[in-house]
Amino acid sequence: MNLPSSIVVSGFVIASVWFALLFQPEAVWAQVEATQYTLDPQEVNQEATSTKPSTLPETTSIAAAQVTPNAGAQETTLTLQAEVSLPKLSLQGVSLETSLQPEAIANLWLEFADRYDLHRRLNKSRINSYAIYRNFNSDFSRALVSIGYNSTDLDGSGEIAIQLAENQYTELLSPAQHSAEKMATAWQDIDYTRELEAIVEQHALNSSGQVVASSLYVLYR
Amino acid sequence: MEFFNRVFTEDQVYGFDLWINDWFFVFAMAVFVVELLRYALLSKITWTMLGDSITNFITLAATSGINALMAAFFYVTVFYIVYEQFSIIQLPISGWTIAACIILADLAYYWEHRFLHRNGFAWATHTVHHSSPEFNISVAYRHGPLDGFFPLFFHLPLAVIGFNPLVIFLSEVLVQLYQTLLHTEAVKKLPRPIEAVMNTPSHHRVHHATNRQYLDKNYAGIFIIWDRMFGTFAEEKEAVRYGVFPRINSVNPLKVYFHGFTKLFRQIAQSDSWGHRLQLLYRSPGWAWQKEQEKKNASENGDYVTLPKELL
Numbered sequence: 001m002n003l004p005s006s007i008v009v010s011g012f013v014i015a016s017v018w019f020a021l022l023f024q025p026e027a028v029w030a031q032v033e034a035t036q037y038t039l040d041p042q043e044v045n046q047e048a049t050s051t052k053p054s055t056l057p058e059t060t061s062i063a064a065a066q067v068t069p070n071a072g073a074q075e076t077t078l079t080l081q082a083e084v085s086l087p088k089l090s091l092q093g094v095s096l097e098t099s100l101q102p103e104a105i106a107n108l109w110l111e112f113a114d115r116y117d118l119h120r121r122l123n124k125s126r127i128n129s130y131a132i133y134r135n136f137n138s139d140f141s142r143a144l145v146s147i148g149y150n151s152t153d154l155d156g157s158g159e160i161a162i163q164l165a166e167n168q169y170t171e172l173l174s175p176a177q178h179s180a181e182k183m184a185t186a187w188q189d190i191d192y193t194r195e196l197e198a199i200v201e202q203h204a205l206n207s208s209g210q211v212v213a214s215s216l217y218v219l220y221r
Numbered sequence: 222m223e224f225f226n227r228v229f230t231e232d233q234v235y236g237f238d239l240w241i242n243d244w245f246f247v248f249a250m251a252v253f254v255v256e257l258l259r260y261a262l263l264s265k266i267t268w269t270m271l272g273d274s275i276t277n278f279i280t281l282a283a284t285s286g287i288n289a290l291m292a293a294f295f296y297v298t299v300f301y302i303v304y305e306q307f308s309i310i311q312l313p314i315s316g317w318t319i320a321a322c323i324i325l326a327d328l329a330y331y332w333e334h335r336f337l338h339r340n341g342f343a344w345a346t347h348t349v350h351h352s353s354p355e356f357n358i359s360v361a362y363r364h365g366p367l368d369g370f371f372p373l374f375f376h377l378p379l380a381v382i383g384f385n386p387l388v389i390f391l392s393e394v395l396v397q398l399y400q401t402l403l404h405t406e407a408v409k410k411l412p413r414p415i416e417a418v419m420n421t422p423s424h425h426r427v428h429h430a431t432n433r434q435y436l437d438k439n440y441a442g443i444f445i446i447w448d449r450m451f452g453t454f455a456e457e458k459e460a461v462r463y464g465v466f467p468r469i470n471s472v473n474p475l476k477v478y479f480h481g482f483t484k485l486f487r488q489i490a491q492s493d494s495w496g497h498r499l500q501l502l503y504r505s506p507g508w509a510w511q512k513e514q515e516k517k518n519a520s521e522n523g524d525y526v527t528l529p530k531e532l533l
Binding site: 001002006009010013014017018020021024025028029116119120209210 | 223226227228229230231232312313315317318321324325328332378382383450451452
């Protein structure tokens with residue numbers, strides 16, 4: 001085969017392989033679409049940062065803040081906290097009554113990352129993973145932690161790890177890329193003098209499963 | 222199937238890239254030790270072979286340094302700029318995507334490799350790899366100064382059609398590592414189906430040969446099918462003589478590392494026209510050699526060998 005013919009055949013091979021890749025399973029493509037959605041400035045309050053998001057949400061280190069009530073912080077943050085409505089959340093994923101030490105939370109995220117049965121069932125262009133903290137003990141060192149996807153984002157049915165009705169939440173952090181320090185600081189803005197129903201972390205994921213935006217909400221009783 | 226439908230993070234791809242790079246080198250060194258023992262048992266081991274091998278690893282260190290600088294200054298950046306700004310789509314990092322990228326990176330490597338042999342400037346760096354009269358695993362690590370530069374042009378189109386740069390880099394590495402193990406005389410021929418589809422030590426020995434019928438053959442990385450399709454395949458039939466013309470007959474690392482560019486610059490300096498100088502940069506080494514012979518013939522009125530048209 002002469003040179004021009006070889007180049008044409010190479011082009012044909014490249015085009016064939018590339019077209020074949022366009023027919024990958026929908027769940028795989030859903031993650032790319034999620035990137036385009038979550039990076040929409042209308043949807044996400046993009047805080048310009050060149051920090052590369054980690055595979056696991058940086059909020060896995062929030063427990064490093066050890067959830068110490070900070071009355072002083074309350075005064076300054078009360079005026080900044082907005083009320084937002086979150087839809088009904090029925091998480092399918094992993095759930096464990098555990099310590100809030102960073103290692104314990106990180107392990108639970110790793111357990112969730114291994115749930116390929118869930119990742120494959122994703123059906124929506126917008127992908128969010130959630131971490132819900134409930135049933136805190138008296139010194140806030142332990143809680144029932146559930147990590148997963150909302151059932152509405154998944155095909156088929158599965159075991160519900162935790163369910164929260166549609167509610168008005170207090171927004172502690174709006175969706176954006178946040179450093180671990182900022183997430184930890186946001187936990188200190190919770191009013192621990194009030195009874196806590198749940199703390200919800202929401203993580204928007206890109207096509208590679210990396211966190212592109214995180215937000216934090218608290219639901220008081 | 223589980224692997225192909227799985228979606229990977231950039232961190233996972235990068236981690237695997239680092240892991241395989243490091244551990245493959247350890248594995249290759251173990252194979253090299255076995256090869257040396259084999260040569261010792263066959264009483265074929267020589268001080269020249271050992272010196273040649275040491276030189277190979279010195280060139281590896283030099284090229285690794287140059288590659289690291291290129292990666293830091295522009296190589297990685299260019300891929301990301303093209304992927305982020307000019308790609309027609311962004312493919313998910315799934316097992317399917319990685320497998321497809323390896324196949325296309327292998328095709329890209331075929332063309333890059335063919336270019337390295339058919340372009341005077343590119344050959345000045347790639348000739349280092351071919352200049353060893355030996356053929357063992359250490360020769361796989363014998364690199365020229367700009368060996369890490371040319372892949373940019375041939376793999377960048379993969380970023381344009383939507384492959385994540387880290388997947389492309391991983392594929393480049395896998396294509397390179399596969400070939401590393403082909404640099405051996407210990408393996409004669411593999412079963413026919415493998416020889417038909419895959420690049421093998423036998424096919425790669427032909428590529429390193431200076432036998433006339435083997436010149437500029439078997440450019441493949443992983444799959445020999447590219448050579449079979451594009452008419453650049455040759456079967457190993459007669460014993461192979463390794464090296465380049467003219468022989469460099471040296472294990473001096475500096476001479477080995479720079480002899481290609483030294484020769485090219487000397488040819489350019491001795492040229493009698495700017496047109497000829499330019500042609501030395503973009504035409505094939507075979508063409509340059511042919512012109513030298515013609516010039517010699519004109520001055521000495523002697524006979525000279527004519528290379529076949531496909532080598533010019």
